[in-house]
Every structure is written in C-alpha cells, then in structure tokens.
Amino acid sequence: MNRPAGVPLVHVSIDRIVEEGRDVKTFVLEPAPGSAARLLDYRAGQFLTLRLPVGADRPVMRSYSISTCPVSDPRLAVTVKAAPGGPGSNWLYEKAVPGMTLEALPPTGQFTLDESDSEILLFAAGLGITPLYSLCKYALASSDRKVRLHYSGRHRDTTPFVGALEELERAHRGRMRLDLRLTGTEGRLDAGTVRDVVTAMDAPTTYVCGPPAYQAMVVDALLAAGRPPASVRTDPAGRPPRTR
Numbered sequence: 403m404n405r406p407a408g409v410p411l412v413h414v415s416i417d418r419i420v421e422e423g424r425d426v427k428t429f430v431l432e433p434a435p436g437s438a439a440r441l442l443d444y445r446a447g448q449f450l451t452l453r454l455p456v457g458a459d460r461p462v463m464r465s466y467s468i469s470t471c472p473v474s475d476p477r478l479a480v481t482v483k484a485a486p487g488g489p490g491s492n493w494l495y496e497k498a499v500p501g502m503t504l505e506a507l508p509p510t511g512q513f514t515l516d517e518s519d520s521e522i523l524l525f526a527a528g529l530g531i532t533p534l535y536s537l538c539k540y541a542l543a544s545s546d547r548k549v550r551l552h553y554s555g556r557h558r559d560t561t562p563f564v565g566a567l568e569e570l571e572r573a574h575r576g577r578m579r580l581d582l583r584l585t586g587t588e589g590r591l592d593a594g595t596v597r598d599v600v601t602a603m604d605a606p607t608t609y610v611c612g613p614p615a616y617q618a619m620v621v622d623a624l625l626a627a628g629r630p631p632a633s634v635r636t637d638p639a640g641r642p643p644r645t646r
C-alpha cells in the first residue's frame with residue numbers, strides 16, 4: 403500500500419508485544435511522545451497501516467486490523483501473523499521490540515458496527531478474528547445487543563484469543579455465545595452449519611472475515627438461507643489466505 407497524498411503520518415511507540423500462539427503476535431501501541439493522541443482515535447473494526455523500515459532505504463506499508471476495542475481496551479493493538487518470506491510481517495515478528503517508534507497512517511476502514519439494535523452474528527476463520535474480536539468487545543461494552551461468534555481455527559493452541567473469548571462469554575452469559583470449531587479435528591465449516599446457526603437467530607446483522615474461500619462459502623450460505631444482502635458484511639480488504 404502506498405501512502406495516500408496529504409494524509410499525515412502519526413508516530414506510534416510499541417508499548418508491549420504479546421505472544422498469541424505459534425507465529426502470531428499482538429503489538430500494543432501508544433502515541434509516541436509529542437504525537438497527537440487523537441490521530442490514533444479509531445472505531446472498532448478499522449485497520450492501521452504501519453510504515454515498516456525493512457531496509458534502510460526501502461520501508462514498506464502494511465495494513466493490520468485493530469484487535470482492540472476503543473471503549474474497553476486502554477490501548478490500540480494489532481495482531482500479526484508471520485508470513486514466510488514476507489518482508490513486513492517478518493520485520494515486525496523478528497526485529498520490532500518494545501520502546502521502538504514507528505510511523506503509521508491514522509486508523510481507517512468501513513468494516514464497523516452497524517447502528518441498528520439487531521443481534522450480531524460473527525463468522526471468523528484464522529486471523530480473520532482480528533477485526534471481529536474488536537467488534538465483539540465493542541458490541542458487548544457499548545450496547546445490549548446479543549452477539550454470537552462462530553470461530554474456526556486449526557488447533558486450540560494456535561488459535562488466537564480463545565481464552566479471552568471464553569472469558570468474555572462467561573462475563574456476558576446470556577448475551578454472548580462462542581462456537582469454536584477446531585478444524586484440525588472437526589473439519590471445516592460447511593454451508594449446512596452456517597444455515598443452522600443463522601436460522602436459529604432473530605434477523606442478525608452478520609460480519610464475515612477469513613480467507614477468501616471461507617468468506618465466499620459463508621456469504622453464499624447466508625444468502626441461500628434467505629438473509630438480505632444488506633445484512634451481510636464482509637471484510638472489504640479481501641486479505642490473502644496466507645495471512646490468515
């Protein structure tokens with residue numbers, strides 16, 4: 403991604419780095435000293451674009467969904483998977499350390515919560531969880547809406563945020579439901595299960611984020627189950643499957 407003309411860069415410091423399982427790390431960020439904090443204001447579901455100094459004279463711009471909630475988390479964070487041979491993610495994974503300052507474009511993106519009071523259904527696969535984790539926390543913290551999250555990951559110990567999501571479900575019993583599908587043992591989500599989940603709910607707004615083939619299958623199944631297209635939101639970035 404190139405830097406859009408006229409958009410100011412904001413300086414962010416890495417506050418801490420959290421290991422989320424194999425090859426996934428969360429980078430907790432804060433405005434660098436002297437940098438305007440309001441430039442890091444964000445809405446749940448948005449993304450941040452970092453300028454990463456992978457080589458002295460060749461920085462790369464890479465976008466990352468924000469995995470935190472602007473209401474319930476004290477700082478903004480992004481969660482990154484190492485892509486083999488990928489310059490940006492590998493720089494973050496191997497070279498970035500707490501205290502380091504990076505440049506970023508201010509948060510942006512349209513994958514944000516609708517303003518209705520309908521139930522919310524979230525379908526995530528792999529690292530597609532990042533914006534949906536943000537939306538889930540935000541919906542629970544700022545509304546009375548019911549949230550159901552269907553989350554596919556290969557194995558429990560390599561699937562980010564499972565413990566935190568189970569904790570959220572316990573804290574919001576009756577309002578939040580987590581359906582974790584471990585595809586390494588249970589196989590991949592299929593259209594019949596998508597239909598069963600959505601028809602058990604009361605006209606939800608649905609958000610879908612994962613590899614393109616996953617997103618396509620879930621959206622097709624939702625539409626085939628009679629859900630109106632306007633009630634189905636997908637991650638418009640269409641991120642490549644290898645980063646999920």
Ligand SMILES: Cc1cc2nc3c(=O)[nH]c(=O)nc-3n(C[C@H](O)[C@H](O)[C@H](O)COP(=O)(O)OP(=O)(O)OC[C@H]3O[C@@H](n4cnc5c(N)ncnc54)[C@H](O)[C@@H]3O)c2cc1C
Nearest residue numbers: 464465466467481482483485486487488489490491532639
């Ligand atoms: C809106 C948005 C949100 C995103 N959110 C997240 C997120 O939350 N977490 C996350 O981890 N990522 C996210 N991404 C993806 C992220 O921006 C980067 O694309 C990702 O980190 C990989 O960047 P990279 O520089 O490491 O690798 P890239 O340069 O993008 O390459 C990725 C992979 O492709 C291979 N490759 C590149 N070029 C070639 C080629 N010509 N031939 C063969 N192989 C090639 C590389 O070796 C590497 O394995 C998001 C992207 C967008 C657009």
